[in-house]
Amino acid sequence: MFNNRSGADNAAFKALYDETFTMLFRVARRITNSDEAAEDVVHDSYIKVVERWGIFPTRDDAKYWLIRVVKNNALNWIKRKGREQKVYQRYFKEVDAVSESPEEETLKGEVTRDMRRYLDKLPEKFRMVLVLKEYGMLNYKEIGRVLGIAEGNVKVRVFRAREALAEMMREEGSDVSRP
Amino acid sequence: MCPDHELVSAWIDGEVPSPWRETIERHIETCATCSGFVATMRRTHVLLSSDVDGIDASADAARVRVEERLGFAVSHGISTTGRFWTRRFPVPFPVAAAAALALAVLGFALADSGRRNADLRMAVQRAYEATPVATSGMGIESIIEYISRQNSAVNINITLPAEAFGSVTGDPFIVREADYQAGSRQ
Numbered sequence: 001m002f003n004n005r006s007g008a009d010n011a012a013f014k015a016l017y018d019e020t021f022t023m024l025f026r027v028a029r030r031i032t033n034s035d036e037a038a039e040d041v042v043h044d045s046y047i048k049v050v051e052r053w054g055i056f057p058t059r060d061d062a063k064y065w066l067i068r069v070v071k072n073n074a075l076n077w078i079k080r081k082g083r084e085q086k087v088y089q090r091y092f093k094e095v096d097a098v099s100e101s102p103e104e105e106t107l108k109g110e111v112t113r114d115m116r117r118y119l120d121k122l123p124e125k126f127r128m129v130l131v132l133k134e135y136g137m138l139n140y141k142e143i144g145r146v147l148g149i150a151e152g153n154v155k156v157r158v159f160r161a162r163e164a165l166a167e168m169m170r171e172e173g174s175d176v177s178r179p
Numbered sequence: 180m181c182p183d184h185e186l187v188s189a190w191i192d193g194e195v196p197s198p199w200r201e202t203i204e205r206h207i208e209t210c211a212t213c214s215g216f217v218a219t220m221r222r223t224h225v226l227l228s229s230d231v232d233g234i235d236a237s238a239d240a241a242r243v244r245v246e247e248r249l250g251f252a253v254s255h256g257i258s259t260t261g262r263f264w265t266r267r268f269p270v271p272f273p274v275a276a277a278a279a280l281a282l283a284v285l286g287f288a289l290a291d292s293g294r295r296n297a298d299l300r301m302a303v304q305r306a307y308e309a310t311p312v313a314t315s316g317m318g319i320e321s322i323i324e325y326i327s328r329q330n331s332a333v334n335i336n337i338t339l340p341a342e343a344f345g346s347v348t349g350d351p352f353i354v355r356e357a358d359y360q361a362g363s364r365q
Contacts, residue, residue: 017246025238026231039241043248050249115226133192134227135234140194159188165223 009053016059016066017046024070026135031074032081041077045069067136067146071128118168126161129154181213182206191220305334 024045028038049056049066056062119127132143140154147154182190182203189195190203207213270278326333 021242021245022235022238025241026234029234029237035237035241038237039245042241043245046245046249112226112229115223116230119227130227134224135231140189140192155185155189155194158192159185162188162220162223163184165227166219169223 012059013050013053016049016062020063020066023136024067027067027131028070028074030131030135031071032077037077037081038074041070041073045073064142064145067132067138068148071132071146075124114169114172115165118165121168122161122164126157126164129157130161130165133158181210184216187213187216188220191217191224302334 021042024042025038028041029035032038032041045066048069049062053062056065119130122130128147129143132138132146136143138146140151140158143154144151149157186195186199187203187207190200195203207217322335322337326335
């Protein structure tokens with residue numbers, strides 16, 4: 001993969017790639033709601049980490065930097081997509097083409113779809129901690145490292161994000177307490 | 180007394196250390212309010228993560244494609260070794276602004292210095308190319324009279340005879356000097 005690099009660097013990057021790809025794809029996919037966008041976001045982020053490979057003291061530093069880059073790139077994609085959609089809708093009256101097919105939506109269930117929709121409504125600082133927790137499978141300490149905030153702050157944000165989700169579900173009549 | 184719900188939320192995530200973990204666990208088993216809260220929080224977790232399997236299925240195919248694209252990109256010129264002349268170095272904005280200002284000032288100083296050196300060179304050149312107007316033995320009064328007759332500024336080049344600078348004659352000797360200071364007996 002790294003034609004100009006040493007064997008040790010190749011092995012280190014491959015190990016990082018194997019360890020992080022699925023998690024990064026989940027995070028990017030959850031933020032963008034698009035497989036293609038998630039693939040591009042993750043690919044571009046790996047390119048960035050390759051270009052800066054020499055500056056990371058440890059593999060963990062590279063890993064958390066990479067997660068942060070994926071998160072930021074995915075959010076940028078969403079913002080860009082939002083601007084493009086506004087233009088399309090203004091001129092062509094088109095609807096969002098990113099969502100999944102009706103068949104897939106039916107299979108996944110209405111409540112789950114609602115929950116994802118509510119998650120998208122959360123302020124970014126609450127949404128990101130939940131995405132990294134539920135899709136990145138990161139603990140509070142790791143989330144704090146990625147977002148550059150204290151562990152205690154992560155705990156508060158996770159709680160408030162979940163509380164806000166539950167409240168939205170109650171307001172719209174979806175009972176989140178039922179099993 | 181019920182524990183703070185933030186703490187219970189952290190407990191759900193396995194982020195509360197022992198012995199608080201066991202204490203909260205015992206309380207939730209006996210408290211209907213807290214067990215209801217835990218059920219609600221866990222439900223949000225279950226619903227959010229219910230589509231992870233579907234995403235992972237897409238991730239497996241994407242993983243192979245991204246690996247191919249990375250290999251292709253790297254072999255076609257993306258620098259992985261960080262060649263010095265293509266590497267980027269992060270520089271804080273104030274430092275960059277100060278460096279740009281220093282470069283600008285240095286550039287102006289160099290340009291001004293070059294202009295003054297050019298003026299000096301031109302003056303020396305003009306002195307060499309001056310037409311002789313007097314011969315040896317011309318006195319200072321003659322020179323002043325010559326200048327007063329000119330209508331504009333003129334360059335005067337006076338070449339003194341070599342013997343005018345004198346020469347060293349006689350034997351060297353030591354001169355003793357006494358320093359007098361008022362009020363001193365030395």
